[in-house]
Amino acid sequence: MSKVNYFLTEEQEMIVDLTRQITEEKIIPVRAELDRNEEFPWDIMKDLAQADLFALYIPEEYGGLGGGTMENCLAVEQLARGCIAVTTTFAASALGGYPILLFGTDEQKQKYLPDVAAGKKLVAFGLTEANAGSDAAGIQCTAVEDGDYWVLNGTKQWITSGGEAEIYTIIAMTDRNKGARGATAFIVEKGDEGFSFGKKEKKMGLRASSTRELVFNDCRIPKDRILGRRGQGFIIAMRTLDLARPGIGAIGVGLAQAALDESVKYARQRVQFGQPIISFQAIQHMLADMATSIEAARALVYAVARTIDAGEKNFSKLSAMAKLFPTDVAMKVTTDAVQILGGYGYMQDYPVEKMMRDAKILQIYEGTNQIQRNVIGQALNKEYAKEG
Amino acid sequence: MKIAVCIKQVPDASTVRFDKEKGTLVREGVESVINPFDYNAIEAGLALKDQVGGEVSVLTMGPPQAQDAIREAISLGVDNGIVVSDRAFAGADTLATTYTLAKAINKLGAFDLVICGKQAVDGDTAQVGPGLAVRLGIPCVTCVDDLEVLEDGRKLRLKRMCEQGYDIVEVELPALITVLASLNIPRVPSLKGKMRAKKADIPMLSAEDIGAETSKVGLAGSPTQVATTTVPTFDAKREMLEGEPEEQVDALIGKLKEAGIL
Ligand SMILES: Cc1cc2nc3c(=O)[nH]c(=O)nc-3n(C[C@H](O)[C@H](O)[C@H](O)COP(=O)(O)OP(=O)(O)OC[C@H]3O[C@@H](n4cnc5c(N)ncnc54)[C@H](O)[C@@H]3O)c2cc1C
Ligand SMILES: Cc1cc2nc3c(=O)[nH]c(=O)nc-3n(C[C@H](O)[C@H](O)[C@H](O)COP(=O)(O)OP(=O)(O)OC[C@H]3O[C@@H](n4cnc5c(N)ncnc54)[C@H](O)[C@@H]3O)c2cc1C
Numbered sequence: 339m340s341k342v343n344y345f346l347t348e349e350q351e352m353i354v355d356l357t358r359q360i361t362e363e364k365i366i367p368v369r370a371e372l373d374r375n376e377e378f379p380w381d382i383m384k385d386l387a388q389a390d391l392f393a394l395y396i397p398e399e400y401g402g403l404g405g406g407t408m409e410n411c412l413a414v415e416q417l418a419r420g421c422i423a424v425t426t427t428f429a430a431s432a433l434g435g436y437p438i439l440l441f442g443t444d445e446q447k448q449k450y451l452p453d454v455a456a457g458k459k460l461v462a463f464g465l466t467e468a469n470a471g472s473d474a475a476g477i478q479c480t481a482v483e484d485g486d487y488w489v490l491n492g493t494k495q496w497i498t499s500g501g502e503a504e505i506y507t508i509i510a511m512t513d514r515n516k517g518a519r520g521a522t523a524f525i526v527e528k529g530d531e532g533f534s535f536g537k538k539e540k541k542m543g544l545r546a547s548s549t550r551e552l553v554f555n556d557c558r559i560p561k562d563r564i565l566g567r568r569g570q571g572f573i574i575a576m577r578t579l580d581l582a583r584p585g586i587g588a589i590g591v592g593l594a595q596a597a598l599d600e601s602v603k604y605a606r607q608r609v610q611f612g613q614p615i616i617s618f619q620a621i622q623h624m625l626a627d628m629a630t631s632i633e634a635a636r637a638l639v640y641a642v643a644r645t646i647d648a649g650e651k652n653f654s655k656l657s658a659m660a661k662l663f664p665t666d667v668a669m670k671v672t673t674d675a676v677q678i679l680g681g682y683g684y685m686q687d688y689p690v691e692k693m694m695r696d697a698k699i700l701q702i703y704e705g706t707n708q709i710q711r712n713v714i715g716q717a718l719n720k721e722y723a724k725e726g
Numbered sequence: 727m728k729i730a731v732c733i734k735q736v737p738d739a740s741t742v743r744f745d746k747e748k749g750t751l752v753r754e755g756v757e758s759v760i761n762p763f764d765y766n767a768i769e770a771g772l773a774l775k776d777q778v779g780g781e782v783s784v785l786t787m788g789p790p791q792a793q794d795a796i797r798e799a800i801s802l803g804v805d806n807g808i809v810v811s812d813r814a815f816a817g818a819d820t821l822a823t824t825y826t827l828a829k830a831i832n833k834l835g836a837f838d839l840v841i842c843g844k845q846a847v848d849g850d851t852a853q854v855g856p857g858l859a860v861r862l863g864i865p866c867v868t869c870v871d872d873l874e875v876l877e878d879g880r881k882l883r884l885k886r887m888c889e890q891g892y893d894i895v896e897v898e899l900p901a902l903i904t905v906l907a908s909l910n911i912p913r914v915p916s917l918k919g920k921m922r923a924k925k926a927d928i929p930m931l932s933a934e935d936i937g938a939e940t941s942k943v944g945l946a947g948s949p950t951q952v953a954t955t956t957v958p959t960f961d962a963k964r965e966m967l968e969g970e971p972e973e974q975v976d977a978l979i980g981k982l983k984e985a986g987i988l
Contacts (some may be wrong), residue, residue: 352920360914390917403917 342633344640350412353405356389357416365420372423372546373692378502379424379546386417386428387457395432396439400451406647407581411588411639418592419599422696423546425589427460430498430547432585433704434461436578437507437523441566446525450505459504464494464552465575472709474509474575475518479554481510486561488524490554493536498703500550501535504528507578508552509571521571525563532557543695579704580654583661584646587639590664590700594632597668597675597693601625604679604688621678628671635664655717662710665700672697727780727879727899729771730837731804732827732858733764735788735795736848746957760795763843765912766905770841770873772803773910778879781805783834787815787826793928800923801915807926808834812933817945820849824857826943829936831862838879840902844869855904865897868904 346354364385372379386392395410396402403409410432417425435454438446438461453459470476479492490510497506506526513520526533536551566574602625605616615621642660646653672694676683683690701707738757745752760768771782784799784807786792796807810830818826831837840862845852852868859866872885876896886893887906897903915923933943941947965981967974982988 348924349921352917352924356915356917356920364914385914388916389914390919393917 342637344637346412350409353394353409353412354416357391357413358419360385360389361416361420365417365424369421369424369546370686370689370692372421374545376540376545378548379421379427380502382424383427383457383460391428392431392457393455396435396451396455400447401455402451406643407584408640408643408647410585411643414585415588415592415595415636415639418589419596421546421692422589422593422700423544425592426544426547426699427499427502429582429585429589430462431460431503433498433578433582434463434503434505434507436581437463437565437574438505438525440577440581441523441570441574442525445562446565450525454505460499460502461505461507462497462499462503462552463578464497464500464506464508466494466496468493468495472706474572475521477509477511477521479508479510480514481512481522481524483512483561484558487558488561488563490524490526490532490557490559492554494552494554496539496549497552499548500552501538502548506533506552507565508554509575510554512568512571516569518572519569521575522568523565523571523574524559525565526554526557526559530557530559542698543692544699576654580657581646583657583704583710584639584643586700586704587635587660587662587664588643590661590668590697591632591636591639593693593697593700594628594635594664594668594671597672597690598625598628598632600688600690600693601628601675601678604682608679615678624674624678628674631667632671635667638663655714655721658705658710658713658717661704662707662714665697666707668697668700727774727778727838728836729774729780729782729839729841730831730834731764731767731771731782731784731799732840732842732854733768733784733786733795733799734761734843734846734849734854735759735786735792736761736846739847758791758794760798761843761846761848763845763847763905763907766907766909767841767843768799768802768804769910769912770870770903770905771839772913774839774873774875778875780838780879783807783837785810785827785830785834787811787818787823787830790930793930796928797923797926798915800926801919802913803916803919808929808931810931810936812943814933814940814946815944817948818943819948819950820851820853820857821949822943822945822947823854824861825947826933826936826938827854827858828861829938830931831858833931833936836900838899839882840864840900842902842904844904844906852904855902859902862900862902865901866903867895867897867901870903870905871908873903873909 364382391413393402394405398404414425414429438450454461465474467477481488481490508524508526509521511520512522532555534553536553539549605621606614608615639660642656675690676694679688679690682688735758738759741756743752775782782804784796784804786795787810790811792809799807815826842855856866867884867886869887870884871887874883876883881896881898884895886895933940967977
């Protein structure tokens with residue numbers, strides 16, 4: 339198989355080999371069942387922990403391996419070839435962990451990150467609410483100072499790994515009249531007084547991932563659980579999402595690659611009109627477009643990930659691109675995969691049906707693809723204004 | 727607990743082809759993998775270490791490439807490993823294999839527990855574990871399907887599968903066990919393990935290094951010789967009986983009488 343040379347380091351090759359092995363041995367054999375039963379993939383999380391994968395992005399002084407965005411992207415790309423519900427569960431823990439990593443005090447990092455790196459505790463990220471999705475500034479959860487405590491009230495909605503994670507990074511309003519500058523980030527632990535879990539969602543896809551409400555009812559947390567400064571909540575949320583988005587792109591690449599693999603295999607063996615359907619040019623052209631767009635998406639994700647790892651500070655536009663394009667590719671490619679498998683593709687006996695159902699979420703969460711286009715468009719407007 | 731795990735490199739069944747004319751395996755282009763049961767043996771060792779502490783060593787007798795098997799075991803978490811390798815070891819039967827492995831184990835020091843797979847998928851004799859125990863002068867429990875540590879690791883309680891059911895056996899250490907696939911689910915490698923494996927220095931010990939007499943190893947030490955290998959022919963016939971169940975039973979009885987079975 340001819341392959342683009344992305345000049346991976348020896349360690350990066352190891353990450354690819356290991357995550358591919360886990361995908362083949364541990365994820366693919368159970369993915370249909372996990373999906374059917376909406377079962378949280380605890381066993382696989384234990385495998386990922388044993389394999390040191392939760393340690394990937396965490397610095398060595400906190401028990402991690404000190405990897406960057408590129409290493410994280412390589413890992414999730416391979417895992418996504420197996421199941422993106424499993425991969426999302428893994429990736430959401432990094433999403434929840436980034437605020438601590440980026441804005442936590444040394445004490446907070448010492449307290450939380452070693453357990454996260456060891457895979458002993460999952461983290462969740464809680465921003466979205468019923469009335470605040472794309473417009474995150476509309477959040478209504480509040481946090482009020484009360485002596486040595488903060489008291490949280492309100493409900494977060496659709497929080498990945500809600501109920502399963504031990505650590506939650508939560509954005510709540512501390513000064514409502516300051517608008518976007520009135521939000522603050524906090525660390526809440528499972529078991530904190532006044533913190534409980536609400537409805538668990540039934541979903542079209544991503545069914546093995548838990549998506550749940552977080553309910554704060556006079557939830558009292560010690561003062562030192564504030565992350566960053568008061569009023570910094572949105573900056574923390576945006577920086578977190580900027581850093582995580584190439585990972586979502588990488589999940590799109592992995593999912594699309596898996597759909598292409600299934601499509602080519604099937605097209606080579608399915609005979610109609612006396613010949614394998616891959617001999618029809620209509621099918622060949624579809625496969626060619628799928629393969630080309632996947633490679634373009636992969637190249638974009640890797641290039642942006644490396645730019646971030648090289649220390650670029652201003653990367654919102656780039657990471658929006660690295661989420662937007664690969665996830666649109668994943669939706670298109672998985673839809674085409676179902677088309678190539680025809681009626682069999684529509685049946686649950688074949689894996690592409692789940693892939694297409696799952697793909698849709700990638701265009702929605704961590705900022706819809708419309709919002710990514712807004713980010714890119716607004717950045718272009720600013721950049722060209724400067725050049726003026 | 728000091729644990730030694732014996733592992734064997736075998737041809738990867740998914741890449742093996744068979745030369746029908748010669749009746750032999752085509753060995754060119756065949757990749758080597760760790761014998762499947764030996765993954766369970768490694769996992770058993772690692773799980774015991776997780777539980778009671780200690781050290782897990784692996785050893786294999788094989789060609790120099792058997793280093794790959796040791797590296798893989800290190801990536802899974804074992805502490806160290808060696809390859810026992812010498813041209814003189816070629817053509818070993820189980821008698822010579824167990825002699826060599828016993829010499830190597832004695833050279834490495836004292837172990838509380840030696841773990842082998844139940845059998846190798848190529849040689850398939852399931853004799854190496856028991857033979858090795860005899861050579862080491864320690865008790866042997868084969869076909870272990872469940873395992874429990876007793877008395878702070880001085881004893882093990884083992885569930886041993888038999889044809890009619892199972893035995894529960896308690897054994898004092900040191901001992902040797904051979905394990906089944908049903909004992910555990912082998913873990914995946916870890917990134918830290920893979921990095922350690924890459925850099926690990928894997929000693930290769932020769933016949934001389936382990937103090938083995940050359941007349942007792944390899945072909946020279948093997949009384950068993952494979953005379954010929956033949957492919958079994960399969961000439962059973964199959965026939966579907968038609969009609970109502972009563973008619974089918976009558977027809978079947980008739981056929982069995984005809985064949986002289988009834
Ligand atoms: C399975 C799942 C898991 C999730 N996990 C998490 C999690 O762990 N943590 C968390 O905080 N959130 C999570 N979310 C929430 C997710 O991030 C939001 O669903 C997403 O941000 C979109 O918000 P919304 O669904 O309210 O859509 P809305 O904002 O209501 O958008 C509806 C439609 O309008 C479009 N739209 C909105 N505003 C604009 C605009 N300005 N310009 C153009 N188009 C616009 C959108 O693109 C979309 O097509 C999860 C969601 C799902 C479904
Ligand atoms: C191509 C080929 C040709 C052979 N030719 C002959 C022959 O001419 N004469 C003859 O008598 N036998 C021959 N054998 C069989 C040979 O004796 C055995 O392969 C060898 O002695 C080990 O026995 P086994 O494979 O049956 O292992 P088993 O007894 O089935 O293995 C049980 C366990 O013992 C351990 N173990 C086995 N071998 C090793 C090893 N090398 N290093 C470390 N641990 C090990 C492992 O834990 C394994 O799971 C041949 C085998 C092959 C594949």
